[in-house]
Amino acid sequence: MARQTLSLRRRLRKRLRAAGAGVTRYVGNHPLVAGVAGTLIAVAMAGLTLLTLGTGRADALDHARQTSQNLVAIISGDLARNVEIYDLSLQAMVDGARDNVAATLPADVRRAVLFDRATTAAYLGGAYLIGPKGEVIASQNDDVNDAVRLADRDYFLVHQRSPTVGLYFSHPFRSRLRDGKLSVGLTRRIDDASGAFAGVALLAIRIEYFQHLLDRIDTGQLGSVFIVMDDGTLLARKPFVPRDIGSSMAKSPTFERMSAHTAGTYVARSSMDGVRRMYTYARVPGTPLIAAVAPSVDEVLAPWWHRSRIAGAMTLAFGAVFVTVSWLLAFALRDKLRAQAALLRLAATDPLTGLGNRRVLDNRLDEEWRRAQRSGQPLSVLFIDVDHFKHFNDAYGHASGDEALITVAECISAAVRRSVDVVARYGGEEFAVVLPDTAAEGALSVAEKIRRKVQGRDVVQSDGAPVTVTVSVGCATCVPAMGESAHDLLAAADRQLYAAKAGGRNRTCSAQWAAASVAQDSSA
Template sequence: MTGRVLSLRRRWRKAVRRCAAALTQAVGRHPFLAGIAGTAVATAMASLTFLTLYDGRADALLHAHETSENLVSLVSSDLARNVEIYDLSLHSMVDGAQNPQTWKLPTELRQAVLFDRATTAAYLGGAYVLDAGGRVIASQRDELDPSVRLDDRDYFVAQQRNPDVGLFVSHPFRSRLRGGNLSIGLTRRINGPDGAFAGVALLAIRIEYFQHLLDKINTGKAGSVFIVLDDGTLLARKPYTEEAIGSSIAKSPTFMLMASRAEGSYVAKSAVDGVRRIFTYAHVPSTPLIAVVAPAEEDVFAEWRRRSLLAGGLTLALGAVFVLVSWLLAFTLQGKVEAQAELVRLAATDPLTGLSNRRVLDNRLDEEWLRARRNGSAMSVLFVDVDYFKKFNDTYGHAAGDEVLIAVAECIASVVRRSVDLVARYGGEEFAVVLPETSAQGALVIAEKIRKKVQAISVFYEPDAQGSVTVSVGCATCLPAQGGSVSGLMAQADAQLYVAKSAGRNRVSAGA
């Protein structure tokens, strides 16, 4: 078992090494892959970071919604509980006021019958019984003023006109009995023995109750929380502005959404101060009240923005550095590849003429010989030698001789133009031409073109003298499939070169 595990490990390591080697070779052949890969990796990492940051924004928004829903639920529960308690007191007051015996009782006992202990709760401005004319006929604190009539109040008019209105929550008003304190009224109708309107039971709740409730809630620096009637009348708001209390937001598009549904959430600009907020609202059960919590988008996303700027900035900076390093590496590798290619070219090139050197010639001869033997095609070789070169070199110097060699090399290269052909400097003033898939006749034609091309050039080696350079060419052709060898073919071409030399130079000699 241990041996099998070790064998698997060895195979795995070999596979990893092979992959690494293949990757290294690929990058070596295509150095810009390093830059492209680095850019792709940096882009992918940046994309992942930004997706994560976007998810963080969604999480911040979700957390704000959940928190707002919880706060709305708390406010709504508190309001519903207190309104229910106050409504029980109103029912008690109505029952007591509708009983004729109550009004025959002594004042203290009548007060105890009409007003229970709930009417002494904090933020309760007062408890009153009004007659059919709107005058206060009983008060928890004996605030009786015959000159004060309340028959114009909305809570009185509503109960007077509609026997089925039930519990009515009024708009904010300034109290005429308590020095102008801002309050709202909770009322129920009092009927006479015959069912006719006989008055109103009223509980006045100070606006401070709602403000105190809202002050406990933290919605951020620019956030808001408010309580509004279902007709758009604002009862309380944080941040508090006295002029806003009692104002109407009924025409605001944001309020229309609240009025149309029991609860919900949306994002919009506030109709009061224009701040963009996330509104979460709920209608308080059994009341016309709507509780709204609206943190500002700026506050909700402040921490997320701070983290995003930090993470996004670092990601972009590191990504830019990574891309820069990747492309620097790519250009460095490119330079190395070009340098290596140049070294390979120099190793395969004759430094004087720019033609292929002897090493390349030998390798190419072997390759073309094998190919011709497989294909059954002919293969030809030319030997080109500059005539009287030693004499010319001795007379005019090596610099002039080098110029002649360069000019001859250019002539040969201009004639031999197929991509499969090879022109190489064999050594000294000798050149070799490899002509794959070329017959003896074809080789002879090319050799003659080379001879004429060289003869046509003029070399000026003295101010008052002009001379022509000539070459002798030996041609050899064979069918490798029928036997023989590369060395034998070259020997034949060399022999034909000497034939051309012996026949007077500046000529071509061919043999097969």
């Protein structure tokens, strides 16, 4: 079992090495892939960073929403609990006012019966019994002012008009009993024995209670937290602006959304100061109040923006460096490939004539031989030699000899036009041409075309006198068979070249070779 595991690991390592080598070879052969891959990786990194930053932004907003919901729940809970306590005190006051026995008690005892300890709570402006004409008939602190009438107050009129109102939460008012202090009244109706209106029980809550409740909440420099009645009357706000207390925000777009639902969260721009805030609100159970917390979106996202700028700058910097290095590597690989290709061209090209050299000839001849074997098509070879070239060099110099070779190479290239044909300098003044899929007649036609082109060209000497050169061409054609080789075909063409030279030069000799023997010879 251990040997099998070890063998499996070795095979896996070999495959991984082979895969890595394959990738390396592919990148080496396609250098721009490195640059494109590096760019795509950098873009992917940037996209991942943007996705992460987007998720972070959503998390920051979600955290602010949850925090605001918790704060709203705290404010709402405090308000609901105190209103419930105050309502119990009001109900006790109503019951005491309807008790005929309590009316016969001494004043101090009657106050103790009517007003419990809850009416002495902090921020409670006072507890009062108000008669059917709006007069104050009893007070928690025995500070009854007979001249004060409260029959015009909304909390009095609403109970006077309807016996089914229950607990009523008044709008803010300036107290006539406490030197104009701003208060909110909680009231309940008092009926006499016959059910007729007999006055109201009033608990005056100082407006500072609501403001004190909000002062403990931190929503940042641009944030806001406020308590508003369901008709849009503002009771408290932070930041505190005295003139705003008691004003109506019923027409504000932000309030319109609050009044339509029990609770919720939304983002909007304030019509008062233009700050974009996240409003989280909820109605206070058992009251006409709405508590809202609205931190500034910019302040909520400030830490996220700070992190995003750092992450964005680092991603941009690293991405730019990565892309730059990738493209530098790509260009370096491209230059290396170009240099290698140039070296290969130099290694495969005759420097004088620009034709393929002997190595190219041998490789391509072997390839075409095998292909002709598979296809059963004829393969032709031309062997070309410049006539009396040694004498030409001796008479006109090596520079003219080189010019003559270049001229002959140009004539051969002009006559051999197919991309599959191979033209090469065999050595010295000898050239060779490989003609795939070409029969003897076609090869002889190409050979004659070459011979005539060379004969029609002049080599200009240093003294300006033109000199004509000629070539002899040997042709061989065969359909490759088993047991033969490409060198046999080349040797047959060479023999025809010598036959052309022996026949007087400046001519072409051809042999159609089959079954390892020359089947037909001809000359032109």
